[in-house]
Amino acid sequence: MDSYEIAVIPGDGIGVEVVDAALPVVEAAAADAGFEIGTTRFDWGTERYLDRGEMMPDDGIDRLRGFDSVFLGAVGHPEVPDHVTLHGLLLPIRKGLDQYVCKRPNVLFEGIESPLRGYGPGDVDFVVYRENTEGEYASVGGREHRGFDHETAVQSALFTRRGTERIARAAFEAATEREGHLTSITKSNAQAHSMVFWDDVVAEVSEEFPSVDVERLLVDAAAMDLIRRPHEFDVVVASNLFGDILTDIGAQITGSMGLAPSGNVHPGDANPSMFEPVHGSAPDIVGDGVANPLATVLSWSMLFDDLGETAAADALWTAVTDQLADESAPRTPDIGGSAGTGNVAADLRSRL
Amino acid sequence: MDSYEIAVIPGDGIGVEVVDAALPVVEAAAADAGFEIGTTRFDWGTERYLDRGEMMPDDGIDRLRGFDSVFLGAVGHPEVPDHVTLHGLLLPIRKGLDQYVCKRPNVLFEGIESPLRGYGPGDVDFVVYRENTEGEYASVGGREHRGFDHETAVQSALFTRRGTERIARAAFEAATEREGHLTSITKSNAQAHSMVFWDDVVAEVSEEFPSVDVERLLVDAAAMDLIRRPHEFDVVVASNLFGDILTDIGAQITGSMGLAPSGNVHPGDANPSMFEPVHGSAPDIVGDGVANPLATVLSWSMLFDDLGETAAADALWTAVTDQLADESAPRTPDIGGSAGTGNVAADLRSRL
């Protein structure tokens, strides 16, 4: 029997709740498909930081390297500034394991009402390939003359040819397997250094993919167009920051942050990829038992898919879409129900 | 009779069409209110660039200084990259005349259907104060090792204390005159240099305005929340780039880019402010005679307001809202009608 070793970092807030609720569902799907997952749990996160002054141990990233994949719940805590927690855990893993593709599907499922008038099930289905290791999230910059009138802060976005080419190529490849339409997000009218470079690289890479048609869209226009004409998007490729903003819009127009899965993918075998629900730690509902576990289950589906276990991946994805399409099934408050995390997970398991 | 000298730069594409159509309406409103406007027209823009290699003359900014105000149509042309046209005209004026407040109201008018389910007239009414001279639009950065594997581009966002304090203060002042609620947009979890500085300055300035309650919102969450709960926003303060993205979302959820006005305001008398519709040059509809002139008329209303001519400002604003509320009035295709630019303008004039 095949077996995979998965590092599980439940993290903060509802991260723990959704990870715990989803695990039996996920293990059942694996068993059905004839493989096993061994999970090793890491108590990394803000509780640990408050205790010991570090979000994860110094050799944290090295410890993850040996695993087949990593699953993360959420990071973020009301008592500690986000730039401390995120720079202490989530962002160093994305960078340290060179997970340069942040892949985020946005699908409007049957049974979910979009906040957009006139949009129904199946009308929205696109995937964002977000650059995940550099760009506007580079830790480059500083702050000088603190407290003086001439105080200045600089935050430098860093785009490398290697970093830009490889995310472009991953997105083009995805487009060849989907509808063949790629939208490249830019802001070259105002950011003449970084974004003109981005445009040039995308244009070069496009020559390797003559079957893909490429549209260039400014990030502000793209934000509008995701509201105005989301049905026309297929694959979107964007920088770290632009991808962050556009995927949150994508989650919103497809009905709930509680449904949005994501993968921080390192293509190739050198490092494990990491999968996580997009929603974050949601301090406002921690402990209420109403966190939506579906984004977590969908993220596990992406994880299985990434391992090549497509049957288990499909089983999880289908369990979720079946449940959403079933009017009598339990659902959490964020998508209009009144059920708890555990009920929804148990119902999912019964659908496998 | 009071009289104001206004520099008019119709610019490119539909900029010319909407400026020309709106001018008689605007002059009539001024006459009704007992003042005159003298307009001086500048042929700056991309046609000039194609002819003479420059978007505006070298002393362009100095020439504008003597005016009471500036009106801009649009900049952008299919034959010339945007970073050339924008950096040749729009952006240097904003910076050169120190127009540090980009003020953009977002109102859902009666007669306009929002793309958001459940939102009706009056449900959305907020204003964005966007920093307009620095931040992510600073011309700081570069590109090295062109064409080599180690090619790298850097785009540095620059935030000064002076620049950040003054936009924060302007936004707090606006909040005291509105509902007293200010949302500060940040991305401090990922951009620990610039955005933590931004947060610190906003927190400091907030002490001068104890009556204003301040909410901090990450830009990705804000993009979502403008779709999820736009009725809860009052005044939003944001950096140059974040303001750009969020105001386009604002225009979209309030029904059309063709309705969104804006002011690039230099508070104080040292320099004129500049007003412009948000929509841009729209090459796809140039020459069709269907460009919506309403954003231009609303921008003139903001211009008059800025000059202290509130009666004329109100008259123009009311003419627009009356027309939109009137089912039998002509409207352009972007808001569901089939009328042309000229008809809409003529109808507006008849409402004054």
Ligand SMILES: CC(C)[C@H](C(=O)O)[C@@H](O)C(=O)O
């Ligand atoms: C928490 C934050 C740093 C993170 C990001 O901006 O990448 C989150 O918003 C996301 O999209 O995964």
Ligand SMILES: CC(C)[C@H](C(=O)O)[C@@H](O)C(=O)O
């Ligand atoms: C044309 C472009 C440079 C401009 C901007 O980004 O500021 C526009 O989008 C706007 O919002 O006025």
